[in-house]
Amino acid sequence: MVIVLALDATGAAPEVLDAQLAFHLAAGVDAVLVAARHAPEASRPVLAAYGETGRVHIHDLPSAVELAPRAVAEHAADWVLVGAAGEFWWPRGESLGDVLAVVPERYAVVQALERRFEPVEPTRPGTPEERTLRRSLLVEGRREGERPADLLRPLFRGEPGLAVDLADPTQRGRRVPLRAWYPIELLRFPDDPDEPDAQTALAAGRLVEDARLREALAALRAARPAGAPGAYALAGLELRVPTIVDDASYAVECAAVGEVDLVALDAHIRELELRIAALEAGFWPRVFRLLRRLRRGRR
Numbered sequence: 001m002v003i004v005l006a007l008d009a010t011g012a013a014p015e016v017l018d019a020q021l022a023f024h025l026a027a028g029v030d031a032v033l034v035a036a037r038h039a040p041e042a043s044r045p046v047l048a049a050y051g052e053t054g055r056v057h058i059h060d061l062p063s064a065v066e067l068a069p070r071a072v073a074e075h076a077a078d079w080v081l082v083g084a085a086g087e088f089w090w091p092r093g094e095s096l097g098d099v100l101a102v103v104p105e106r107y108a109v110v111q112a113l114e115r116r117f118e119p120v121e122p123t124r125p126g127t128p129e130e131r132t133l134r135r136s137l138l139v140e141g142r143r144e145g146e147r148p149a150d151l152l153r154p155l156f157r158g159e160p161g162l163a164v165d166l167a168d169p170t171q172r173g174r175r176v177p178l179r180a181w182y183p184i185e186l187l188r189f190p191d192d193p194d195e196p197d198a199q200t201a202l203a204a205g206r207l208v209e210d211a212r213l214r215e216a217l218a219a220l221r222a223a224r225p226a227g228a229p230g231a232y233a234l235a236g237l238e239l240r241v242p243t244i245v246d247d248a249s250y251a252v253e254c255a256a257v258g259e260v261d262l263v264a265l266d267a268h269i270r271e272l273e274l275r276i277a278a279l280e281a282g283f284w285p286r287v288f289r290l291l292r293r294l295r296r297g298r299r
Helices: 014-026 041-051 064-075 096-101 198-204 212-222 244-257 262-298
Strands: 003-008 031-035 056-059 079-084 087-091 109-116 133-135 152-157 184-188 207-209
Touching (some): 003 096, 014 087, 041 056, 133 198, 198 207
Parallel strands (some): 003 031
Antiparallel strands (some): 109 152, 133 207
């Protein structure tokens, strides 16, 4: 299985880009294609150093979406992830390959649950290693006016001529999505705070402590070999498999997204069953009447 990350480097600070590239290469991504046209000048040495590994490919393009067809045509990608600066695709398993390998072939789109991490301070975003407070869906669920799509990010099964539209990942239903369960989390580290008073939000349960990425990056930093392109090792990352308790809590958060309304779905199924029953009730008497007429016509 080949997994390719198409990454938009617009606005990516050097230390964040270094962490992103190292983490994904250690977590199961085989190649990273970078849309670097709008990358900050300070980040270009990081890109050049990783480019020498042969696993990171720099393109003078403005958007990662444009790189999706190349991921398939040039790198034989089985799965394509489309990401931006400050985003980390976290598998709920030992690696990205482990969780994607078990997705049935009929599903062409898998969705990741977005996990927003708050800045260290309102005026100082902080690096991903510093930020461990993230938004919880266990308390508040979806906010007013927030759609399921606002909390999800698609990744795509590779196909010839793959076209990516993040606003319509299924291409009007042509691609079958895996719904209501999200085997990958997208850890996001935006600069703008949702919660100006993080400690109050933490006490109220709107934020929770989540140090997974900090621990993973610390392990990669400690294992960095001589001559590495950045501050981290590019392999040897052992991600913790979620426990039953972790999965139970995660299932509640997935339900809070509200992508599938089970009550409405059940009502819809019952309505269909009643309509089918009504159609059958009218169909068979008509068949019997027709058969009787045919029999009379033969006599």
